[in-house]
Amino acid sequence: MARFLIEVIEEKIIHLVMATSTLSEGVNLPFETVLIPSLQRWENNISPSEFKNLVGRAGRPGFGTEGRSLVLVPEQPERNQRSQDRRIYDKKIEIRNLYNYLVRRLQEPPIDTNNGAISPLATLIDHLRDQWRELVQNGTDAEFLMWLEQTAPITAQPRNQLEENAIESLDSLDNVLIAAIVEVEQMSAREMELNELEAELRRLWQQTYAYYASQNQAQLQEIFVHRGRGLKSTIYPNYGQRKRLYKTSLPPRSGNQLLTLYRRIRDHLETGNNYLSRQEDEQFIYVRDAIQLIGEVNTFSIGNLRGRGRRTETSWEVILRWWLCHQRASRQPSETQISDWHNFVSKNFSYRFNWGLGSILALAIDEAFGEMTFEPSSLENWPRIGLPWIVFWMKELIVWGTLDPVAAYLLARIDPVTTRTQAEYLSQVYYQSVSNLEPNDRLNPITITSWAQQSFASIEQHQVGLRPSRQIPVSLLRDFSRASKHKWRVIPVEVGEEIHWLDPAGFPLASCQIPETWQAEYLHKYDFELNSSQQVVTSERYL
Numbered sequence: 001m002a003r004f005l006i007e008v009i010e011e012k013i014i015h016l017v018m019a020t021s022t023l024s025e026g027v028n029l030p031f032e033t034v035l036i037p038s039l040q041r042w043e044n045n046i047s048p049s050e051f052k053n054l055v056g057r058a059g060r061p062g063f064g065t066e067g068r069s070l071v072l073v074p075e076q077p078e079r080n081q082r083s084q085d086r087r088i089y090d091k092k093i094e095i096r097n098l099y100n101y102l103v104r105r106l107q108e109p110p111i112d113t114n115n116g117a118i119s120p121l122a123t124l125i126d127h128l129r130d131q132w133r134e135l136v137q138n139g140t141d142a143e144f145l146m147w148l149e150q151t152a153p154i155t156a157q158p159r160n161q162l163e164e165n166a167i168e169s170l171d172s173l174d175n176v177l178i179a180a181i182v183e184v185e186q187m188s189a190r191e192m193e194l195n196e197l198e199a200e201l202r203r204l205w206q207q208t209y210a211y212y213a214s215q216n217q218a219q220l221q222e223i224f225v226h227r228g229r230g231l232k233s234t235i236y237p238n239y240g241q242r243k244r245l246y247k248t249s250l251p252p253r254s255g256n257q258l259l260t261l262y263r264r265i266r267d268h269l270e271t272g273n274n275y276l277s278r279q280e281d282e283q284f285i286y287v288r289d290a291i292q293l294i295g296e297v298n299t300f301s302i303g304n305l306r307g308r309g310r311r312t313e314t315s316w317e318v319i320l321r322w323w324l325c326h327q328r329a330s331r332q333p334s335e336t337q338i339s340d341w342h343n344f345v346s347k348n349f350s351y352r353f354n355w356g357l358g359s360i361l362a363l364a365i366d367e368a369f370g371e372m373t374f375e376p377s378s379l380e381n382w383p384r385i386g387l388p389w390i391v392f393w394m395k396e397l398i399v400w401g402t403l404d405p406v407a408a409y410l411l412a413r414i415d416p417v418t419t420r421t422q423a424e425y426l427s428q429v430y431y432q433s434v435s436n437l438e439p440n441d442r443l444n445p446i447t448i449t450s451w452a453q454q455s456f457a458s459i460e461q462h463q464v465g466l467r468p469s470r471q472i473p474v475s476l477l478r479d480f481s482r483a484s485k486h487k488w489r490v491i492p493v494e495v496g497e498e499i500h501w502l503d504p505a506g507f508p509l510a511s512c513q514i515p516e517t518w519q520a521e522y523l524h525k526y527d528f529e530l531n532s533s534q535q536v537v538t539s540e541r542y543l
Helices: 002-010 021-026 048-055 080-084 086-107 120-136 141-150 161-188 194-205 209-213 217-235 239-247 252-277 280-294 316-328 338-369 379-385 389-400 405-413 420-433 445-465
Strands: 033-036 068-071 471-473 487-495 498-502 508-513 526-531 536-541
Touching: 033 048, 048 086, 120 141, 120 161, 120 209, 120 217, 141 217, 161 194, 161 217, 161 239, 161 252, 194 217, 209 217, 239 252, 239 338, 252 280, 252 338, 252 389, 280 316, 280 338, 280 389, 316 338, 338 379, 338 389, 379 445, 389 405, 389 445, 405 420, 405 445, 420 445, 487 508
Parallel strands: 033 068
Antiparallel strands: 471 536, 487 498, 487 526, 498 508, 526 536
16 A cells, blocks of 8 residues: 555645645655644644654655645734633634744754764764763773774673673674675775775775764774774674674674574574475464574564553564464454554564564575675575575565465565455465476466466456356345335445445445455446345446
8 A cells, every 4th residue: 555655646646645644754755745734633732853754744856846834823813802712812822833933943953063964973983982981981092992992792791781882882883894894895806904994994984974074073083994993803803704794784793693593593494395385374383483583683573562551462473473364363453453463563574574584585695605796686596595485485475464475476566466365366376377396386486477477467357257246145234124225336345354335425234255256456347236135235347
């Protein structure tokens, strides 16, 4: 839906979007005008930061040079109105004053000693130095540089929270520097001498925003370059170690933790050659165990979902089973829980786990190809990595919420396929066509893509030889005993694993389980009529 929304707005098919502030804060769309109907949410006024975020939705590079934000405020009350209704008068004044305050805050420059120019890299280095000074008390610059030369976050054992904070900041800086060192040496196709590396780091520093934004950039540069020299000469002197830490895309402490677990995780992933031959519960366990193993790295750990009252919690495994198995899962979220469960899936499985899986794949690719240039999207090279095809599909399983890789492909690539039930039904056509192949070979994306290109055009045209049944049995949701007519025009709306049949005014009249042959496109190609006396819905094609 998010992808579809972007497409229809960019193509100017839709010209007006109505959204809650939650959605409007998260979208990145070419809106020309943003209309804010109220400066209050419930009983509270919106904050300057929220106001700035909302008006920032207007205008996008490449679509317009500027945007407009319109705010609805009460008209300026006349003074004689004050005596008539003091409460209404004061409320109008309050809202107008709030608007003027928010605009003033928006126009104010950031409070910063660097005239508003803030570099995250410079902030990190400043923060690291401040933490070291708090840790050591009265330490000199020379002692600080010596600490930079000797401290290895991977092996350091912090004695207190102050030391832990300083080492954590140093680890974050190392993440930037290791990436710089590895990439510079890869471009040179050789390991550099220390003096060569120092010259490259100085050149690199002069291309950073910190070089231009920081008043004390010379001091920051020395810290940056000094730590870079220390990483190569003392902290991580082995090129292979630096490269593998770089491949994890994590700061060294978390990266080293992932490297320690890499073999266990890989051994589990390698057991997926017969994934398609397994029962659904066994497939779920395979995915669940992968999430659990990767979650042993602190960065990717997944806890349980705490209830809003903080008195109850829901296991992440329960939510995962619901997400991947749909209505077949034994536990389903309530109406008040479903939003929280979706949010949990997005933050923990789609983001955190998929990030961890990406790091594992980067290590596997590096292990297989070494110095070779290799893109993960080069499907022909995948077998050389030594992992089964199900690993290639695992991210898509998580994103689309299914245990069926072909269903995930159809949902991602074939526009007419819009529901998981529909995708899983259509995938069986593919599996029947490749039943002569080994289970792992059936999941080869080249084979799946070729099948889709050759056959889906006919599937779309003929709907796999299916059409809605002439008569669909339904359960009535209203009492029709006093109704004089027995036939009602209805519109199908998918709700979970059911279809609710609504009259044109939106009132639900009947419901039924989604038939196996149901296609979302039927809504645009057929008229449906409810016969309340026979409790069936009939269909007639009109396109």
